[in-house]
Amino acid sequence: MRARRRHLAVAALCTAVAVALTGCAVTGEGQARPSGVSADIGAIRLVAAERTATFTAPGKTLKPGMKGAAVKALQTRLTELGYLPGKIDGRYGGATQTAVWAFQKVQGIKPTSTVATKTWRALENPVAPKVLVPGGKPDRAEVNLTKQIMVLYRGGQVKLITHISSGSGIPYVEYAVWNGVRTKFTGDARTPTGNYKTTWRRSGWHKSYLGQLYNPIFFNGGIAFHGALSVPLYPASHGCVRLPMHVAEILPGLLGTGVPVHVRGKFVR
Numbered sequence: 001m002r003a004r005r006r007h008l009a010v011a012a013l014c015t016a017v018a019v020a021l022t023g024c025a026v027t028g029e030g031q032a033r034p035s036g037v038s039a040d041i042g043a044i045r046l047v048a049a050e051r052t053a054t055f056t057a058p059g060k061t062l063k064p065g066m067k068g069a070a071v072k073a074l075q076t077r078l079t080e081l082g083y084l085p086g087k088i089d090g091r092y093g094g095a096t097q098t099a100v101w102a103f104q105k106v107q108g109i110k111p112t113s114t115v116a117t118k119t120w121r122a123l124e125n126p127v128a129p130k131v132l133v134p135g136g137k138p139d140r141a142e143v144n145l146t147k148q149i150m151v152l153y154r155g156g157q158v159k160l161i162t163h164i165s166s167g168s169g170i171p172y173v174e175y176a177v178w179n180g181v182r183t184k185f186t187g188d189a190r191t192p193t194g195n196y197k198t199t200w201r202r203s204g205w206h207k208s209y210l211g212q213l214y215n216p217i218f219f220n221g222g223i224a225f226h227g228a229l230s231v232p233l234y235p236a237s238h239g240c241v242r243l244p245m246h247v248a249e250i251l252p253g254l255l256g257t258g259v260p261v262h263v264r265g266k267f268v269r
Contacts, residue, residue, distance in 0.1 A: 055080075057124050059120055064097050083161050086099070146266060165230075171188050174209070191223065198218070208222070214228065214248050226240055
């Protein structure tokens with residue numbers, strides 16, 4: 001009996017010390033969070049045992065063009081965490097590369113196509129993307145211009161995290177034939193910050209006066225989420241939010257009309 005009481009006392013002491021050190025309160029679901037703060041605020045460290053099966057990194061350095069079991073493990077883990085590496089086929093192609101970029105940016109790792117020690121360690125103990133709008137609608141899209149990522153929430157849970165390329169901020173002058181007339185178009189190539197909602201959309205390739213947009217979903221006048229053949233590691237669009245093609249392929253089925261879109265931050269070159 002004494003041994004049992006001593007064991008319970010030690011356990012209680014350990015719990016108290018842990019709470020004191022982290023400044024956290026334990027929720028009914030067993031997840032620790034800052035007292036008085038909702039569970040989705042800030043960069044919450046994910047516990048692999050809670051969200052997915054425990055992951056042990058293969059440790060092999062990977063680069064685009066490689067294939068094999070280690071690549072398949074990478075693709076599987078990225079998918080578990082909400083990143084989209086494309087088909088889980090053990091081939092390190094462009095879709096997997098953009099998912100790696102998105103993951104690295106969320107983890108605070110300088111994006112690179114190489115998956116080495118730092119990225120593998122982060123995959124074992126990942127951090128969730130920072131919530132830009134605490135208390136936002138359960139279904140919403142958050143565009144982080146600083147990190148150049150978009151996070152889609154469904155039912156209050158992260159459904160998708162993707163690499164993006166937003167407005168370059170470089171004023172443009174473009175000429176295009178529009179309604180049969182050669183027309184001059186100018187703009188500042190910004191993706192404005194603010195709160196918006198998804199409006200109209202088109203399926204497949206849609207011709208705009210500034211180029212071709214794949215599966216566009218508009219949310220701020222002529223500014224849309226859309227697939228593009230070029231989604232570089234820097235803002236490069238006329239103002240739209242470019243997405244990797246494989247993400248744009250499925251996004252219309254995940255993002256309805258009238259869904260809030262929150263755009264925050266500023267990219268520093």
